Amino acid sequence: xxxxxxxxxxxxxxxxxxxxxxxxxxxxxxxxxxxxxxxxxxxxxxxxxxxxxxxxxxxxxxxxxxxxxxxxxxxxxxxxxxxxxxxxxxxxxxxxxxxxxxxxxxxxxxxxxxxxxxxxxxxxxxxxxxxxxxxxxxxxxxxxxxxxxxxxxxxxxxxxxxxxxxxxxxxxxxxxxxxxxxxxxxxxxxxxxxxxxxxxxxxxxxxxxxxxxxxxxxxxxxxxxxxxxxxxxxxxxxxxxxxxxxxxxxxxxxxxxxxxxxxxxxxxxxxxxxxxxxxxxxxx
Amino acid sequence: xxxxxxxxxxxxxxxxxxxxxxxxxxxxxxxxxxxxxxxxxxxxxxxxxxxxxxxxxxxxxxxxxxxxxxxxxxxxxxxxxxxxxxxxxxxxxxxxxxxxxxxxxxxxxxxxxxxxxxxxxxxxxxxxxxxxxxxxxxxxxxxxxxxxxxxxxxxxxxxxxxxxxxxxxxxxxxxxxxxxxxxxxxxxxxxxxxxxxxxxxxxxxxxxxxxxxxxxxxxxxxxxxxxxxxxxxxxxxxxxxxxxxxxxxxxxxxxxxxxxxxxxxxxxxxxxxxxxxxxxxxxxxxxxxxxxxxxxxxxxxxxxxxxxxxxxxxxxxxxxxxxxxxxxxxxxxxxxxxxxxxxxxxxxxxxxxxxxxxxxxxxxxxxxxxxxxxxxxxxxxxx
Amino acid sequence: xxxxxxxxxxxxxxxxxxxxxxxxxxxxxxxxxxxxxxxxxxxxxxxxxxxxxxxxxxxxxxxxxxxxxxxxxxxxxxxxxxxxxxxxxxxxxxxxxxxxxxxxxxxxxxxxxxxxxxxxxxxxxxxxxxxxxxxxxxxxxxxxxxxxxxxxxxxxxxxxxxxxxxxxxxxxxxxxxxxxxxxxxxxxxxxxxxxxxxxxxxxxxxxxxxxxxxxxxxxxxxxxxxxxxxxxxxxxxxxxxxxxxxxxxxxxxxxxxxxxxxxxxxxxxxxxxxxxxxxxxxxxxxx
Numbered sequence: 001x002x003x004x005x006x007x008x009x010x011x012x013x014x015x016x017x018x019x020x021x022x023x024x025x026x027x028x029x030x031x032x033x034x035x036x037x038x039x040x041x042x043x044x045x046x047x048x049x050x051x052x053x054x055x056x057x058x059x060x061x062x063x064x065x066x067x068x069x070x071x072x073x074x075x076x077x078x079x080x081x082x083x084x085x086x087x088x089x090x091x092x093x094x095x096x097x098x099x100x101x102x103x104x105x106x107x108x109x110x111x112x113x114x115x116x117x118x119x120x121x122x123x124x125x126x127x128x129x130x131x132x133x134x135x136x137x138x139x140x141x142x143x144x145x146x147x148x149x150x151x152x153x154x155x156x157x158x159x160x161x162x163x164x165x166x167x168x169x170x171x172x173x174x175x176x177x178x179x180x181x182x183x184x185x186x187x188x189x190x191x192x193x194x195x196x197x198x199x200x201x202x203x204x205x206x207x208x209x210x211x212x213x214x215x216x217x218x219x220x221x222x223x224x225x226x227x228x229x230x231x232x233x234x235x236x237x238x239x240x241x242x243x244x245x246x247x248x249x250x251x252x253x254x255x256x257x258x259x260x261x262x263x264x265x266x267x268x269x270x271x272x273x274x275x276x277x278x279x280x281x282x283x284x
Numbered sequence: 285x286x287x288x289x290x291x292x293x294x295x296x297x298x299x300x301x302x303x304x305x306x307x308x309x310x311x312x313x314x315x316x317x318x319x320x321x322x323x324x325x326x327x328x329x330x331x332x333x334x335x336x337x338x339x340x341x342x343x344x345x346x347x348x349x350x351x352x353x354x355x356x357x358x359x360x361x362x363x364x365x366x367x368x369x370x371x372x373x374x375x376x377x378x379x380x381x382x383x384x385x386x387x388x389x390x391x392x393x394x395x396x397x398x399x400x401x402x403x404x405x406x407x408x409x410x411x412x413x414x415x416x417x418x419x420x421x422x423x424x425x426x427x428x429x430x431x432x433x434x435x436x437x438x439x440x441x442x443x444x445x446x447x448x449x450x451x452x453x454x455x456x457x458x459x460x461x462x463x464x465x466x467x468x469x470x471x472x473x474x475x476x477x478x479x480x481x482x483x484x485x486x487x488x489x490x491x492x493x494x495x496x497x498x499x500x501x502x503x504x505x506x507x508x509x510x511x512x513x514x515x516x517x518x519x520x521x522x523x524x525x526x527x528x529x530x531x532x533x534x535x536x537x538x539x540x541x542x543x544x545x546x547x548x549x550x551x552x553x554x555x556x557x558x559x560x561x562x563x564x565x566x567x568x569x570x571x572x573x574x575x576x577x578x579x580x581x582x583x584x585x586x587x588x589x590x591x592x593x594x595x596x597x598x599x600x601x602x603x604x605x606x607x608x609x610x611x612x613x614x615x616x617x618x619x620x621x622x623x624x625x626x627x628x629x630x631x632x633x634x635x636x637x638x639x640x641x642x643x644x645x646x647x648x649x650x651x652x653x654x655x656x657x658x659x660x661x662x663x664x665x666x667x
Numbered sequence: 668x669x670x671x672x673x674x675x676x677x678x679x680x681x682x683x684x685x686x687x688x689x690x691x692x693x694x695x696x697x698x699x700x701x702x703x704x705x706x707x708x709x710x711x712x713x714x715x716x717x718x719x720x721x722x723x724x725x726x727x728x729x730x731x732x733x734x735x736x737x738x739x740x741x742x743x744x745x746x747x748x749x750x751x752x753x754x755x756x757x758x759x760x761x762x763x764x765x766x767x768x769x770x771x772x773x774x775x776x777x778x779x780x781x782x783x784x785x786x787x788x789x790x791x792x793x794x795x796x797x798x799x800x801x802x803x804x805x806x807x808x809x810x811x812x813x814x815x816x817x818x819x820x821x822x823x824x825x826x827x828x829x830x831x832x833x834x835x836x837x838x839x840x841x842x843x844x845x846x847x848x849x850x851x852x853x854x855x856x857x858x859x860x861x862x863x864x865x866x867x868x869x870x871x872x873x874x875x876x877x878x879x880x881x882x883x884x885x886x887x888x889x890x891x892x893x894x895x896x897x898x899x900x901x902x903x904x905x906x907x908x909x910x911x912x913x914x915x916x917x918x919x920x921x922x923x924x925x926x927x928x929x930x931x932x933x934x935x936x937x938x939x940x941x942x943x944x945x946x947x948x949x950x951x952x953x954x
Contacts, residue, residue: 003398004372011365032758078939081946085701085757089896090942092889093935100932103456111458115393115415197364198397199415201390201458204364207889208322211765218762239361240369249359250321251773257766262748265759321773323882325781456929483925487886489876490683492676492806493918500669513783517876524794524803544785545878 006128010196012236013131014189019216019232020138020225021185026214027223028142028151029178030158031079032088035095036186036213041205043068043187045102047194048114057120061134061191068187069180076179080172095210102202113201120195131192138185142225145181154178158223215253219260221269231268311354312347312607314339314597315374317367317395318386318590320359323486326513327586330539331386331409332357333579334571334590341574342598353598356380360387364394371398381607382407382597386590389413389458396423403609405600405616409593410535410586412462414665417634422613424634426593426623428535428558429664430459434466436556436640436656437507437532442474444642444654445530445554447505449477451498453491453518455510455536456483463509463534470661479503484510489517495525505529511536512584516545523549530554538585543648550645554653558625559588560641562652567595571624592623635664671800673918679806681914682813683875686868688891688898688906689820690861696837696901697857699757700749701892703764705865706884707771708744712737712866713879714779721787726874733866741862742855750854768888775881783880791874805875812871816864817907824903829856837901886931893938897949905950913937 001009022036043064050060075094079087102108109115120127145151153174156164164171194200212235220231235256239249264271316335318328339355347353356378360367367387374380375398383399385392385408392411399406400420408416410427417423441447452467454460460483471478480501482494495518498506508518508531515537522531523546533542533555543550560568571591575583596616601607604615620629628636639657643650656662687709694702712733720729748767752760791804824830835843836853844850868887873879894913898905913934920933928936941949 002372002376003402004369004376007369007372011369014365032761078943082942083946085699085900086896086942086946086948088701088758088761089892090939093893093938096889096929096935097932097939100929100935101927103929104927111456111461112413112415113390113393113458193365197368197394199364199390199393201364203362203390203457211769214762215766218758239359239366247320247777248773251770251777254766254769254771254773258748258763258770261759261763261766262751265752265755321776323885325776325881326783329781482922484921485929485931487882488930489872489878489883490680492679493673493921496669496672496676497922499672513878513880516785516878520877521803524805526794526801539782541782541785545783545876547788547877 006124008240009128010131012233013135014193015236016135016229016232017138017189018186018213019228020142021182022213023217023228024142025178025182026217028146028154029175031175031178033091034088034214035091035210037205037209038095038098039068039072039183039186040190041098042071043190044194044200045108047191048117048200051118051194052116061188064191065184065187068190069184072179072183073176076176079175095207099202099206113199115199117194117198134188139229146225150177215257219267221267224269227267227269311352312601313354313356313378313380315356315378315380315383316386317358317360317370319362319388322362324362324388328386330584330586331590334587335384335386335594337575337578338591338594338598348601360391362388362391364390367391367395368398371395375402375404381601382612384593384597385409385411387411392416405609405612407593407597410589413458422609424616424630426596426628426636427589429635430462431466431469432662432664433534433556433640434463435470435661438467438470438474438476439656439661440556440642441505441507441532442476445505447530448475449479449504450507451479451501451503452481453494453498453506453508454483455514456485459536460509467507488514491518491521495521499525499527503529506531509534509536512539512542516542519546519553520549535585540582543645553645555643556640557585557643558641559585560652561643561650567622568624588624592625595623596621596628631664632666668799674915675802677915677918678911679809680917681911682810683868683872684891684894684914685907685910686813686816686864687887688894688910689903690864691891692895692898692901692903692906693857693861695895697854700760703888704744704767704771706888707768708737708741708862709865709869709887710775710884711740712869713873713883714775716870716873717784717786717879730870733870734863737866738859738863741858745858772881779881781881783878785877809871809875816867833857890934893934897938897941899948899950902950908950
């Protein structure tokens with residue numbers, strides 16, 4: 001593998017981490033968030049400051065995650081106050097406020113961003129292995145949560161809050177848990193991003209980033225772990241494999257979202273499920 | 285359901301097309317990236333056309349020692365993280381000999397260390413982030429640094445126009461921030477009094493409240509860093525509000541679109557830029573005439589910058605005697621280059637040394653107003 | 668005087684937000700769809716206005732053409748995209764709408780080019796003096812245009828059969844149907860009217876800025892979402908009040924808070940604060 005493929009793996013890994021985090025919130029727990037890039041950015045800025053101050057890599061990764069999770073907890077509280085459509089727009093608002101705030105902060109480099117980020121010291125291959133390791137760990141955590149009591153609670157909340165409440169499920173607690181875990185993953189992804197680009201600007205964490213993360217979750221199939229991973233990989237690589245249609249790639253990206261929602265709202269996972277169901281039927 | 289799946293499969297297969305570029309042995313490749321989609325697509329298109337023109341001109345003149353030049357163009361979408369794999373692809377897959385950035389600061393700053401580590405010369409056409417050239421000694425900037433242009437703006441206002449009371453209205457990004465810093469840096473020296481500073485966002489087109497406030501501030505001159513799509517409406521709205529003091533723009537204004545948008549209000553606006561429309565230099569004339577013929581459109585600063593950076597790259601490939609990165613780097617460092625934006629040479633950091641062109645809008649066109657060639661004032665940083 | 672002008676300018680911006688957001692709120696009120704692509708139709712309206720005006724020399728014709736074509740496009744969007752999704756969870760339509768908006772912006776860039784377009788002759792550049800206060804003719808046109816459009820809508824809602832049918836359908840679709848109201852037709856007319864508003868807003872902004880661009884819808888797309896939430900989703904009067912209030916707050920924010928915060932973030936700070944205090948929105952009736 002050359003440097004090109006290695007760096008591509010890093011970009012894909014970061015996006016898969018982001019999609020897995022959002023999948024916990026939107027997929028498992030049913031809370032639509034249009035502001036995931038704000039948590040990604042919070043983690044990145046915290047990590048950049050920590051790394052520049054000389055903290056070692058593991059501490060920086062955790063610090064990025066924790067800082068993002070603190071913001072995630074705050075935003076989680078708003079999810080307790082507002083209903084679903086309002087929540088989508090509130091989280092979108094959080095994204096805009098985050099970027100609007102960072103743009104004006106001299107201590108965060110304002111528009112010039114932060115550049116004095118040290119090398120991760122792992123070497124090219126080491127860094128990629130770390131990325132893949134983190135992706136695997138996050139996928140394993142997600143899979144575990146899905147099978148656990150926590151995942152059952154999430155699913156109940158996602159399905160119907162009122163019913164969940166009558167079942168004795170502490171709805172606010174589960175919502176907060178989803179936000180905290182999901183945004184923690186986004187923060188870790190932010191820290192990885194910092195070591196990858198060694199340069200961050202506010203514009204890298206804008207609304208379009210939130211949208212592209214959400215599209216990965218939706219195209220993959222809300223709540224489906226492997227569907228979301230496959231979609232994140234495909235959607236990230238799509239522009240790479242389509243240089244020939246450079247001029248039309250965003251158009252196709254938009255069209256893909258529209259067509260998925262129109263004809264297969266359950267995403268890739270939904271397509272596969274219905275296909276296998278039909279196969280089974282034809283066998284019997 | 286079957287039909288639905290067919291649609292989706294079709295969409296996926298269309299998007300999955302892989303392009304296999306023709307591998308010819310007798311070409312020399314120049315790597316190039318610019319934002320061809322997204323919010324900066326207009327600048328990306330201009331920069332790309334400017335660079336393509338330089339390549340076409342050079343190929344018409346015999347290429348590089350008989351070999352044709354090929355420009356390998358990628359869309360960076362304005363995203364820093366996308367540009368890192370893209371830079372690696374230019375180096376490892378496409379095996380370009382030299383690379384040019386027609387992009388903004390974010391992507392260029394992210395890609396610069398990649399090229400430097402590979403020992404490949406990388407020229408930034410118009411990105412203004414000060415840290416770009418600090419990535420290493422293979423990195424050059426053919427465009428002016430924001431601070432340098434800001435200093436030129438201060439001299440223009442205080443020395444040449446004799447206006448001391450200035451209000452700054454700047455676009456809120458790296459460009460506006462750097463230009464503002466440049467003016468502030470030398471304000472004391474020129475006796476400039478910066479009464480107020482305001483910012484606006486890049487997507488802003490309506491400046492009603494700012495205009496009302498600036499009017500109340502009653503400055504002698506307005507310094508307003510921004511792009512043509514901000515500047516057109518801003519200048520029109522200032523003039524419509526009866527604010528008739530001089531308005532000083534920068535290279536972001538330098539597009540015919542600014543004059544089309546602002547209409548009559550653009551008359552008399554003075555900008556600091558790189559391109560002299562009235563230049564007699566053959567390089568500049570050839571660029572302006574060929575560009576307008578090739579693209580049926582008027583030249584702008586970004587196109588000229590893309591053209592100039594590509595011209596430096598081509599000259600180096602031609603005359604350095606080798607396509608090796610170190611030879612190219614040393615050649616660029618040691619020589620001066622005749623380009624569409626004048627004669628360029630570089631300091632120890634890789635920053636360009638060149639005079640600043642001052643243009644004024646007259647009869648719906650940019651025209652020569654003055655040249656600022658105080659090389660002490662305009663000296664870019666050495667480290 | 669400065670403050671009078673600041674408020675006035677805030678109202679100009681606010682009335683622009685209002686014309687865009689009213690359409691969104693009509694659609695949300697009836698179908699609970701967060702129609703992000705509304706801003707794509709607004710951009711289309713702006714382009715049709717400029718191109719038709721440049722071709723024919725008549726601004727009135729340009730605006731008329733924009734309203735008609737975009738109105739029909741709105742109905743088409745409903746028929747092809749939203750109608751099959753009504754039974755799905757609301758986020759399906761929201762995401763589809765975002766995808767459609769991306770497609771629209773990209774199509775405009777590919778068809779009309781990335782540089783944007785302007786009128787051959789800039790319109791309404793002069794200024795109207797009202798005693799000590801003066802206002803640009805284009806700003807005045809924006810204000811008057813908004814007042815005419817919104818008054819027209821109010822008349823339509825109060826005085827016509829459609830208005831009665833619309834309100835009945837919003838309150839209780841099943842009941843409305845049992846009274847013989849064609850609720851399907853109401854939906855189409857609703858999309859037509861909402862899209863006509865988007866086109867009108869696009870036309871007015873084209874005149875105001877003398878510039879239309881492929882990406883001009885991106886700020887209105889999300890800001891008008893904030894406005895309809897503030898207005899208490901689906902409330903026409905609340906939306907109008909929220910839009911004007913936001914315009915004035917932004918006018919002051921640009922001047923006095925510019926050093927700490929982007930203007931475009933102000934709307935959302937306002938939104939978040941209001942939602943924390945009144946989760947049903949600023950102007951919602953009851954809860």
